[in-house]
Amino acid sequence: MYELIEKYDLNGNFRWISTNMDRMKNGELYRYVADTKGAFVQPALYEAFGLTVIEAMTSGLPTFATCNGGPAEIIVHGKSGFHIDPYEGDKAAQLVVDFFEKCMLDPTHWETISKGGLERIQEKYTWKIYSKKLLTLAGVYGFSKYTSKPDKSKANHTIEMLSEIGFSKLVESVPITAEE
Structure with missing residues (x-):
């Protein structure tokens, strides 16, 4: 990842979220990334439930997450986020690139996926529903x-x-x- 960041001059465009970070700080970070029209990428090999996916989607972030485990159920591919196969890194990377290229051509695309994620959370993953x-x-x-x-x-x-x-x-x- 670091080599790709250097190769494509992407320094300052990535935020790494630590596994032991304060939840309040995570929320602020998600919000900041959403405000700058970024995306959340969670390329885990397997994720049992996908709380970080729900947190990111709740913040309005277009979300790319593993197709193995909970995120496969949380995300409706192409509507509320995107499934990525962590075993196929080139395809996952291309999906992210395609998303941002489409956002450059159609400025409403980012909002469409963001709203789709928020709607999915409201349909299935609120405290009221739970x-x-x-x-x-x-x-x-x-x-x-x-x-x-x-x-x-x-x-x-x-x-x-x-x-x-x-x-x-x-x-x-x-x-x-x-x-x-």
Whole structure:
């Protein structure tokens, strides 16, 4: 990356975000990059969920992220961001170049992808949506506890079997009390 930055005279056009950076500073950095019509690129080999992707999109940044893992679900390719394959660096780089070239030809393109990302976040990834899903799941679980009596016979059978296997010798070694 450093060689490419030098080769194409891109010094001052990149901001590296540290993994241990303060979240408030990340938000300010995302906002700064968005204000200067930049983009967020997350080329991880795999990303389980993609919180940084959501943070960047929430800031209005056109986002390029790995197609492996959570970002594949978060981003709608070409509408709210772009999927990149980190194993195909040339294609990923070309996708970023194509985006910025299109932005130079059509100044509304950056805004279109930015708004698409913001809309996607509002559709799927707000605290309100998360809270509602969590409360719904909690309600379903809580309600089912009161409306049905779970079949504990299988669990009891398993416990008895494990006890018999693991503790039978131990049980035999316990002396019987005088009352029995």
